[in-house]
Amino acid sequence: MSLESASQPLVEMSNIEKHFGGIRAVNGVSLDLYPGEVVGVLGHNGAGKSCLMRILSGAMIANEGSIKVNGERAEIQSPHDARDLGIETIYQTLALADHLNAPANLFLGRELKTRLGNLDDRKMMAETQRVLRKLNPNFKNLDDPVAKLSGGQRQVIAIARAIYFNVKILIMDEPTAALGPSETAMVADLIKGLRADGIGILLVSHDMHDVFELCDRVVVMNKGRNVGSHRIEDVTKDDVLSLIIKGELPGDWVPRGRDRVQ
Amino acid sequence: MANLDREAYPVPAALRLSAGSFHKLSAVLTLVALVIAFSFGNDAFFTVNNGLTVLLQTSVIGLLGIGMTMVIITGGIDLSVGSVLALSGVVTGLSIKAGVPTAPAMALGIVAGAFCGFLNGFVITKMRITPFVATLGMMLIARGVALQLTGAAPISRLGEAFGILGNGSLFRIVEKTGGIFPKVVFPGIPYPAILLAFVAIGAAYLLNKRQAGRHIYATGSNEEAARLAGVLVDRTKIFAYTMSGALAGLAGNVLMSRLVTVQPNEGVMYELDAIAAAVIGGASLMGGVGNISGTMIGAFIIGVLRNGLNMAGVSAFIQQIVIGVIVILAVYIDQIRNRR
Numbered sequence: 001m002s003l004e005s006a007s008q009p010l011v012e013m014s015n016i017e018k019h020f021g022g023i024r025a026v027n028g029v030s031l032d033l034y035p036g037e038v039v040g041v042l043g044h045n046g047a048g049k050s051c052l053m054r055i056l057s058g059a060m061i062a063n064e065g066s067i068k069v070n071g072e073r074a075e076i077q078s079p080h081d082a083r084d085l086g087i088e089t090i091y092q093t094l095a096l097a098d099h100l101n102a103p104a105n106l107f108l109g110r111e112l113k114t115r116l117g118n119l120d121d122r123k124m125m126a127e128t129q130r131v132l133r134k135l136n137p138n139f140k141n142l143d144d145p146v147a148k149l150s151g152g153q154r155q156v157i158a159i160a161r162a163i164y165f166n167v168k169i170l171i172m173d174e175p176t177a178a179l180g181p182s183e184t185a186m187v188a189d190l191i192k193g194l195r196a197d198g199i200g201i202l203l204v205s206h207d208m209h210d211v212f213e214l215c216d217r218v219v220v221m222n223k224g225r226n227v228g229s230h231r232i233e234d235v236t237k238d239d240v241l242s243l244i245i246k247g248e249l250p251g252d253w254v255p256r257g258r259d260r261v262q
Numbered sequence: 263m264a265n266l267d268r269e270a271y272p273v274p275a276a277l278r279l280s281a282g283s284f285h286k287l288s289a290v291l292t293l294v295a296l297v298i299a300f301s302f303g304n305d306a307f308f309t310v311n312n313g314l315t316v317l318l319q320t321s322v323i324g325l326l327g328i329g330m331t332m333v334i335i336t337g338g339i340d341l342s343v344g345s346v347l348a349l350s351g352v353v354t355g356l357s358i359k360a361g362v363p364t365a366p367a368m369a370l371g372i373v374a375g376a377f378c379g380f381l382n383g384f385v386i387t388k389m390r391i392t393p394f395v396a397t398l399g400m401m402l403i404a405r406g407v408a409l410q411l412t413g414a415a416p417i418s419r420l421g422e423a424f425g426i427l428g429n430g431s432l433f434r435i436v437e438k439t440g441g442i443f444p445k446v447v448f449p450g451i452p453y454p455a456i457l458l459a460f461v462a463i464g465a466a467y468l469l470n471k472r473q474a475g476r477h478i479y480a481t482g483s484n485e486e487a488a489r490l491a492g493v494l495v496d497r498t499k500i501f502a503y504t505m506s507g508a509l510a511g512l513a514g515n516v517l518m519s520r521l522v523t524v525q526p527n528e529g530v531m532y533e534l535d536a537i538a539a540a541v542i543g544g545a546s547l548m549g550g551v552g553n554i555s556g557t558m559i560g561a562f563i564i565g566v567l568r569n570g571l572n573m574a575g576v577s578a579f580i581q582q583i584v585i586g587v588i589v590i591l592a593v594y595i596d597q598i599r600n601r602r
Binding site for chain 2: 057059078079080083089091093094095096097098099100104108109110111113117118119161
């Protein structure tokens, strides 16, 4: 699979540390992500996975450690820096400005402008229509403030915003939490499509079914540490649960995939 | 947010009123009702002359209201505009006394106002002081500086040129009668009103058509989301407070010019009129909502009320009560609309 074909990782986070006072939220965590790979990031609430993702997306700055993107050292000091590197994030809270309409949210921070520097609302609306139609054909009320839209529609806007701008690394924090079955299936198709395009995806999820269906690899965090990074075919759901809860694999564990291959 | 299921059965788009336009319509109707009511009460109310007087009187509240609207949209408040208005006038007055020509002196006054606004923004974003406290502090500081610089005494004899901005008018038509007093056919459109129109159009353009304006709305709507989307939230807020300060400076120069005297104790409580204008016009103190046309309607509702009640011989104390009631009603109507 693509994992073998790619020689250089898209993202290499090494020895990332983040302290809040005396609490080590992220403690010497290293993580890599290859092109066309979907990595599930798992762990309890408070295990430090959101913290780690926020560091990569520029929403938080690490105390220690380095991040390399495409083999080059990257200084990610702000969400702006992360976006310039092609790192896009779909936040669990969606991070939408409720009073603005769909196009204004989709292009927030990266507004399209006319030659005179005015906002090109017409073009932004047309582009939004084009992108949203692909994700959800019966999306109509684009001109309403997003506060008036349904949870699923809001999620679609947040997803559209992440994939519209030449994304290379996509961080998805619980992308299907607010969605119904058909929309969840849409997101799964979307992830498969992006993976086929060579985009690296970090998927933060609690849904074991999603993780095993979509991910190539899982990284499990426990108490701020990375307690395991495994190919999905090497582990069972029980193994992953053991990592999440106890921070270690069951005592009798051997890579399951190899069993099956042999 | 309260009306997620608003469109259970779709209404034709033409008949549908957004919350904003509903509020604006009710504000316009209030304004029209006020004008009609006062017209019946007093023959002199609905005349060209009085109309122009209202324009002149409203221009100061209007200018302050425009700056206030920008700040309120970011989710903040600026309590310092009345004091900054006075300080700007004092800076202009002292500059003229120091020999600076009138126009550059006025520019200096406006710059002083903008600087006060910038300090507000800096204290709020970098020192993380809430807007209420930061601008309350600036309200005291700016007033104190204005009083200290002048020894609390008015500055007069500032020259004829100083009075032009506040007292001049465009298209004034005067008929020479040969007597001492020429007959005024049309008193002309006062410069402050023209200035207000230009500033209002400029501010509306900024808020609706420029990236800075879009970021002002986004910051007030959801600050964290705006930050995550790469909006420079701190810079956006500092910009809004600086604009508010600059417009307070401009309003100060207009007001002092009208009096042809610099009064360091002028403009007390003006911030409340400006907030009232913005709120009557539909701006939400929670941020993310507000627009210039609404604020202009709000400013004129206050202007017409003041003028009409004055002409009806109602005391200034009663006027305060009436305006207070109107502010509460405006917010109440908005809430009902949003709950529906």
